[in-house]
Amino acid sequence: MPQPRTLDTYVQRALELGAEGAKIIPSEDVFTAEWVRLKCQYGCGGYGRCLMCPPYSPLPEQTRRVLDCYEHVLLVHGKPGAGIKGLVLSLEREIFIDGYYKALSLSAGPCRLCDRCDVETLCQHPREARPAMEASGIDVFATARKAGFPIEVVRERTCDQNYYGIVMIE
Ligand code: SF4
Structure with a gap:
């Protein structure tokens, strides 16, 4: 039976796949908060329009309980154009x-795998579709900053943009 690769290997793999940075962090350093859900509900036009977004995505307390089932998290930092969604999904598959x-x-x-998400039916691409960290009640700002990665409020289109994804691992 082959031994699984060490977790540091996946930091290197993330960089090879186009990530700007990646780190293995303890799952307790991924922060969830009740207010995150309300930022989706009040202020985002995507609320209720996609199966990967609230109210269909996991509640903050559920995400916390799920995170607590894991020891480690691979936190991946991507710049615009890096395709953070595909990148993180590829890593999830490899690690699995x-x-x-x-x-x-x-x-x-938001998930953009379909032209329009029909929230009256089941997801059309369950193998590829994953909710966003923020859609699952994760405070992405606090999580990225704790890990030493950059993230600021995007005040206008010309501002520096940073995207994050995680793979929970044990
Ligand atoms: S894959 Fe399609 S059906 Fe599934 S969440 Fe994304 S847009 Fe909706």
Whole structure:
């Protein structure tokens, strides 16, 4: 039976796949908060329009309980154009195939795999679609900053933009 690769290997793999940075962090350093849900509900036009967004995505307390099922998290930092969603999903798949059978990812932003998300039916691409960290009640700002990664409020289109995704691993 082959030994699974060490977790540091996946930091290197993330960089090879186009990430700006990546780190293995303890799952307790991924922060959830009740207010995150309300930022989706009041202020985002995507609320209720996609199966990967609230109210369909996990509640903050559920995400906390799920995070607590894991020891480690691979936090991935991507710049615009890096395709953070595909990148994190590829890592999830690789890590799972390596034997970390609990590997599960969350990424950034709304799901755009279909032209229009029909919230009256089941997801059309369940193998690829994952909720965003923020859609699952994660305080992405606090999480990225704790890990030493950059993130600021995007005040206008010309501002520096940073995207984050995670793969929970054990
Ligand atoms: S894959 Fe399609 S059906 Fe599934 S959440 Fe994304 S847009 Fe909706």
